[in-house]
Amino acid sequence: MPDLKRSPRRISKPKASEPKAKLVAPLKAAVKMPRVRAPKPVDRATMVEIFRRFHEAMPEPTGELEYSNPYTLLVAVALSAQATDVGVNKATRNLFPVADTPEKMLALGEEGLRQNIKTLNFFNTKARNVIAFSRRLVEEFNGAVPNSFEILETFPGVGRKTASVVVNIAFGDPRIAVDTHIFRVTNRIPLAVTKTPLDTQVALEAIMPDEYRLHAHHWLILHGRYVCKARKPECWRCPIIDLCRYPDKTPAP
Structure with missing residues (x-):
């Protein structure tokens, strides 16, 4: 009868050139960062003071497009x-x-x-x-x-x-046209927290003090164009810096 005993299993050693398998540590659960909430819009008294200062600095603001009629x-x-x-x-x-x-x-x-x-x-x-x-x-x-x-x-x-x-x-229709500057300034201060220019116009026209409605468009657009700039707002020149709730204010150079 043939020998039915199995020969012992031979385990080959890894070659010196083969890298040893690395033990991979289990991934840790992603750390959740605290959610930063947008500041709440300013109250009405603060809004009135903001536009009072704009009016004081520029009583009769005008746009920069040239026209004759x-x-x-x-x-x-x-x-x-x-x-x-x-x-x-x-x-x-x-x-x-x-x-x-x-x-x-x-x-x-x-x-x-x-x-x-x-x-x-x-x-x-x-x-x-x-x-x-x-x-x-x-x-x-x-x-x-x-x-x-x-x-x-x-x-x-x-x-x-x-x-x-x-x-x-x-x-002289007191509508408030909203462009990119006004959208940015409105949400930085914030006068209102909105997602689109249309939402911004509706919100501003609903909350704007009557005495400042006519020129609000010009004040906000000029403020956004020359002070509250998109990439680097010049906060040190801002007449409403103490009223603005924007957290990332730019320090004076």
Whole structure:
């Protein structure tokens, strides 16, 4: 009979060149960081004081776009989308002397307008929109810009912000147009905690003290443009630094 005994199992030793397996420690549970809550909006008394100081520093604030009448204001604001006021002003200094009414703009034509604004972003689309709303002004409103936010908002290339700016500046409508500067400043102070420019406009118009509503747009945009800057706010120059609840204030240089 054959030998049924099994030979002992031989275990080979690892070669010297083979790295030994590393023991992997079990992953520790992720440490949860404490959730930082946004500061609560300032109370009404503080808001009144904030705008009192803005008014004291700049009683009659004005925008930086150059215009001569409601029509050139409408054109300038429409051209300012995705562009700087400085860039728009450079373009309109040549444009407005020859086209400061919708009738003259139509006579200049879309190609002529393009040549004047070709330094601006999206100048082809902007030229098409300006000619389109100029034609509508002539055909439906006898060449006059209507004092109506609702009507202006239906014009080609004229959205909520542009319509709000035009009726505020040209006709004294106390609407608060919201751009990136105003959205940032509103949420930094914060006057309100919002997620979109539209939410910001609705919130500001609901809580703004009546005596400061008309110029609130200009105060906030100029403050955001020159003091409460996006990357590095110049807090040491801020007239409301003691009232602002923004936690990451920039120290004086």
